[in-house]
Amino acid sequence: MKTSRLLAVYAPLFAVAVGWGLFRLAGFEGGLVLGWLPGAIGLAIGGMYLLAAARTPGLEPAGRRFWRHLAVAALLIAPSTGPFTEASLGGRKTGPLLFAAVGLLGVALLLVLWALLRLPTRVRGRGDWLRLGLDAATVLVCSATFLWQFVLRPIAGAPLPRVLALLVLSVLCLLAVLAVVKLILAGVAAVDRRALRALALVVLIGSVGSALVPLLDGPRLAGVSDLVTMCEALMVAVAGVLQARRAGAAPATPLRRRRPYSVLPYLAVAAVNLLLVAVTVAGGGTLPVLFGAVVATAAVVARQLLAFADNDGLLRSLREHQWLLREQATHDALTGLPNRALFNEHLEHAGAAVLVDLDDFKAVNDTLGHPVGDGLLVEVGRRLRAAVRPTDLVARLGGDEFAVLVPDGPADGLEGIPARILAELERPVHTHGHVLTVTASVGVAVRAEGEGAQDLLRHADIAMYAAKRRGKGTHARYTPDLSGLLMTPESRLADLRRAIAEARPPFTLEVGRAALVSPGFAAELTGLLAEAGLTPDGLTLALPAAQLADDGVLPRVMRELRAAGVGLALDNTGTGTVRLDLLSALPFSAVIVDPPTGVDDHRSRAFAEAVARFARDAGVEYRVRSEGSLLESAL
Structure with a gap:
């Protein structure tokens, strides 16, 4: 229309x-x-x-x-x-x-x-009806006050039929006003x-x-x-x-959002208070108008107090919701432990990190099912919390990998944490009708001066990988010689090829223990020498004494290299002593020592001469490091 x-x-x-x-x-x-x-x-x-x-x-x-x-x-x-x-x-x-x-x-x-x-109407809850009732009552009281002042009061002395008729109509009008106000405030x-x-x-x-x-x-x-x-x-x-x-x-464009409050009750109270002022100035009967103004104001005050209570409830609910969102964003849903996000926040200020990786966890999920695996993870998380101090942070990084952050580094019993963790995990785990035996590989790293958070995490990962190589249920602490453990076969092969291509025989390469014990190292080395047209007897590998551990892997690899014709030198650089025990126990072909710091020291010269005689008697070449580096390259 x-x-x-x-x-x-x-x-x-x-x-x-x-x-x-x-x-x-x-x-x-x-x-x-x-x-x-x-x-x-x-x-x-x-x-x-x-x-x-x-x-x-x-x-x-x-x-x-x-x-x-x-x-x-x-x-x-x-x-x-x-x-x-x-x-x-x-x-x-x-x-x-x-x-x-x-x-x-x-x-x-x-x-x-x-x-x-x-x-x-759109109103549903009890609280909504209470707020609506107070607002509607405010408008109704104000309307009744105006109706009394301008309609009913002037006919106080009129004939009874007229008074009753107008009174009935007034009541009906007030009810209509109430109904309209209800619909305006509640919405339909x-x-x-x-x-x-x-x-x-x-x-x-x-x-x-x-x-x-x-x-x-x-x-x-x-x-x-x-x-x-x-x-x-x-x-x-x-x-x-x-x-x-x-x-x-429904219209094509979205409707404008309604205000969460209505100004109608406040306008009604303002109007009745203006009426009170006018009646008071005119000198008329003010008692009914005063009563209406007081009741309407009381209703608005009650409504405001209810709004304050609602706001307080909303703020409390908002804080709880924010806390819940924070928990969901920073904690693992299964174990309740902090997740990687919260772990990374605390990593910035940690003095030490411990990584825990369960052994053969995939087999549990594959053979017994994910519910059993989940029960195992929950129990592992509980035991990790029991193995550390309240100030240490235990986190689940994902899958079967857990971590512990120690805020104060090695000062307060860090050395005992891996042992306590492994001891806690040794006890059988009962879950979903199954009894499981848990082992884990634990890597420990302490933040050195000048190191960043990611360096600390990387070092703990290297130590954990070293523990896995030692066997199930073991732990290892990061030392610089472990850094080669994370080298891929491709990167190690590329480094070997580059070092051999840059050298001229006879030459010496310094090799860390991590590269030396890598699978297939001896075969890779001899293959690259043949590829470069060099013979193994023109190469000597220098092994730093500080990186040589007493285990069964190293002698086997060294025997393979010596059998291929590669020379092996025990490099005592920086140790301050000569490891004669290693020189006699392992198949070395040479020993490298630093020159004596005190040339006029009779005891130092006598010791050097004794080492030289021992080397000659054992058929081992004796070398003294000259100025600069004796080694042409290093791995």
Whole structure:
């Protein structure tokens, strides 16, 4: 429906009502029908617009019922305007027509009230209804105060039938106001919100008109009441037009978000307090108005206190939600331990790191199932917490890999942590009807001066890998000679090829223990020498004494190299002593020593001569490191 059509219908009616009001103001007393007829026609036309709104495509059944009820109410109110207009101009004060008009108006108000109350609202919870009730009660008290001051108080000495009729209508009006306020505050889905606001304006205009009744007692001002009726009729039609434009379907663009609060109760309290000030200044009866202002203010205060409680609950819920999100983001869901994210935060300030990797965990999942594996991980996490101090951080990094961060480094019993961890894990684990034996590889690293967090983690990983090479259920602590353990075969092969290509025979290469014990090292070395056209007897491998551990792997590899013709030198650089035990126990072909620091020291010279004689007697070449490096290259 177009707005231009609506204006075309109501503009002539407004013109007649305004004209008649001007004639009455000028003293013209005839043509009473011109006073009430425009309002009656306007309300009847508004009822037709409401019926059209009830036929809006896609409208919910509750919305159709609501608009039909309002249309019938508008059609009932339309004929009652005539008797009321005549009564206000000093004509028929009582009689069947006036009582019939009051009856029609009462039925119409009851129908409006019924239609409003039957509309479903969006309010669901008990707290929502409590807040809604306080807001609606505030508006209702303020409306009742205005109704008393301007409608009921002036007719205190009037005949009883008139007082009862106006009292009944006033109560019905207050109930209608309550229903409209409830819908405005709670919101509805079955009726267009803009149309509901137009109906609220109808109630507001009617309340203003009722308040003006005592002020318009003179016959010359009677036209104002008819203009009020015309405004009500127009807003009724506007409500129908707004609902018809919605066409039932949801709009393509998203609706503007509603405010989480309403200013209506505060406006009502402000209005009743202004009324109290006006009545006090005028010197009239202030007690009823004062009572209304106090009650309305008390309702607003109670509503505000409830809002404070709600806000406090929301903030507490928000804090709990934030804590829960933090826990979910920083802790492992299965074991409850800190995860890698929180581990990395604490890693920046840790003095030492311990990595724990379970041995053969995949076999548990594959043979017994993931529930058993999960139960095992939970128990391992509990035992790790029991094995360390409360100040140490135990984390699950993923899968079967755990970690412990020690904030104060080796000062307070770090050496005992790996042993306690392995001891805790040795005890059988009972889960899901199975008894499991757990072993783990534990790597320990202490942060050196100037090292970063990632260096500490990398060193702990290298130590853990070294522990795995030693066997299940063992631990290792990081030392610089372990760094080669993480070399890939490809990178080790590339380094060997580059060192051999850059050297000229006879030459010496320094090799760390990690590279020496790598699988296939002897075969790789001899193959690269043949590839370069060199013979093994032109190469000597220098092994730092500090990196040589007593185990069964090293002698086997050294025997393979000596059998291939490669020379092996025991390099005592930086040790301050000569490891004669290693020289006799392992198949070395040479020994390298640093020159004596005290040349005039008789004991140092005597010791050097004794080592040289021992080397000659054992068939081992004796070398003294000269200025710079004896070695042409290093691995």
